[in-house]
Amino acid sequence: MDSRHPIRxxxxxxxxxxMLFGAAxxxxxxxxxxxxxxxxxxxxxxxxxxxAAGHWSFKVSLDSVKQDLKDDLMHTAYLxxxxxxxxxxxxxxxxxAAGGRHREGVLGFNAMTPPPTAIELRIQRVGEKxxxxxxxxLDCPCNDPKMHPS
Numbered sequence: 001m002d003s004r005h006p007i008r009x010x011x012x013x014x015x016x017x018x019m020l021f022g023a024a025x026x027x028x029x030x031x032x033x034x035x036x037x038x039x040x041x042x043x044x045x046x047x048x049x050x051x052a053a054g055h056w057s058f059k060v061s062l063d064s065v066k067q068d069l070k071d072d073l074m075h076t077a078y079l080x081x082x083x084x085x086x087x088x089x090x091x092x093x094x095x096x097a098a099g100g101r102h103r104e105g106v107l108g109f110n111a112m113t114p115p116p117t118a119i120e121l122r123i124q125r126v127g128e129k130x131x132x133x134x135x136x137x138l139d140c141p142c143n144d145p146k147m148h149p150s
C-alpha cells in the first residue's frame with residue numbers, strides 16, 4: 001500500500017463497486033423530492049427501487065391548504081420507461097383515500113428490467129398543464145441524503 005496516497009485504495013474499491021453493480025449500486029437510499037405548485041405540495045421518496053426488488057415502492061405525501069385532494073394516484077402517476085418506450089402504471093396504492101387536505105401512502109410499481117440508470121416518476125394532476133416530475137439518477141452517489149444534511 002502506498003502510504004503517500006491512502007485514498008487511492010478506497011477510490012479503487014468505490015469505482016470497482018460501481019462497475020460491478022452498475023446503476024443499482026447507489027439506489028439503496030435516495031433523497032426525497034418535493035414539488036409545490038398552486039398551493040399543493042407533493043413529496044416523493046423512493047422506498048425500494050433496488051435491482052433485487054421485484055416491486056418498487058415510493059412514499060408519497062400530498063398537502064394542500066386550499067382544497068381537498070381527490071387525486072387517484074393509480075390513474076395519475078406513472079414511471080417513464082425509456083428502454084421499453086412506454087409508461088409503467090402503478091400496481092398498488094396503500095394509503096389514505098381520496099379527500100382531505102393531507103394524504104400519504106406508498107405507491108407501488110412492478111420493477112423495471114433491466115434496471116434503468118435513472119427513475120422518473122410523473123404525477124399528472126387534474127387541471128395542471130404539465131405533470132409533476134420526480135427523477136433520481138441511480139448511478140450517482142449525489143442522491144444519497146447523507147450528502148445533503150438538513
